Amino acid sequence: MAPVLTIDGPSGAGKGTIALKVAQALGWNLLDSGAVYRAVAASAFDHQIGPEDVDGLLLLCRDIDLSFKLKPEGVDVLLNGESADARIRREEVAVMSSRIASLPPVRSALLTLQRSFRRPPGLVADGRDMGTVVFPDADCKIFLTASVEERARRRFEQLKQSGKDVIFDRLFQDLQERDRRDRERAVSPTVAAQDAVEIDSTTLTIDEVVAIIMNSAAARLS
Numbered sequence: 001m002a003p004v005l006t007i008d009g010p011s012g013a014g015k016g017t018i019a020l021k022v023a024q025a026l027g028w029n030l031l032d033s034g035a036v037y038r039a040v041a042a043s044a045f046d047h048q049i050g051p052e053d054v055d056g057l058l059l060l061c062r063d064i065d066l067s068f069k070l071k072p073e074g075v076d077v078l079l080n081g082e083s084a085d086a087r088i089r090r091e092e093v094a095v096m097s098s099r100i101a102s103l104p105p106v107r108s109a110l111l112t113l114q115r116s117f118r119r120p121p122g123l124v125a126d127g128r129d130m131g132t133v134v135f136p137d138a139d140c141k142i143f144l145t146a147s148v149e150e151r152a153r154r155r156f157e158q159l160k161q162s163g164k165d166v167i168f169d170r171l172f173q174d175l176q177e178r179d180r181r182d183r184e185r186a187v188s189p190t191v192a193a194q195d196a197v198e199i200d201s202t203t204l205t206i207d208e209v210v211a212i213i214m215n216s217a218a219a220r221l222s
């Protein structure tokens with residue numbers, strides 16, 4: 001089986017950017033598992049299926065066609081072969097994906113799809129339950145955190161740079177609320193796997209975090 005490196009952690013810890021850099025450095029495939037839940041949510045909007053219609057959602061999960069194209073400047077999320085990044089990053093899709101992600105039958109239905117990304121030469125998978133549920137036998141597991149203040153500050157800067165009008169206190173409270181929901185949910189809560197290396201990125205740069213992960217990977221994959 002192809003090797004897997006998992007990166008789990010709360011919202012805004014930098015998992016996406018770091019997973020992409022690690023995948024590029026290793027020359028491996030990438031799975032952004034948040035994009036899987038977001039793709040189902042976007043498709044549910046198109047088909048006017050609500051979070052209470054579990055059977056309808058399960059049909060969507062069966063048909064989801066998702067891939068990630070790595071480019072030097074970032075990753076392109078392809079849904080049914082078409083670029084879907086803008087669509088799946090919409091706020092209403094984020095809210096719907098969080099509701100969908102709390103449904104155990106939906107989570108089970110998406111396991112096979114997520115595991116199908118494990119192909120040679122290897123996979124970097126980021127999310128909440130990559131090292132605990134989806135790839136419990138992963139070769140290298142990382143749990144990436146940062147203080148809630150720092151995560152809110154990073155998101156604030158990101159949104160401001162893209163021209164959005166944002167209020168810091170609101171962002172901070174939303175993030176705290178999401179953390180609590182993710183940590184306390186009954187299925188696949190955001191917790192570190194027992195054998196994960198925990199990295200607190202509060203005072204580290206992206207490149208410093210990538211270097212720590214590459215060192216861990218080198219030690220565990222040799």
Ligand code: DC
Binds near residue numbers: 094127
């Ligand atoms: O990381 P993100 O914001 O793109 O994730 C979208 C939603 O999916 C978010 O509510 C958390 C959820 N999610 C999950 O429950 N399990 C994962 N492995 C990845 C994301």
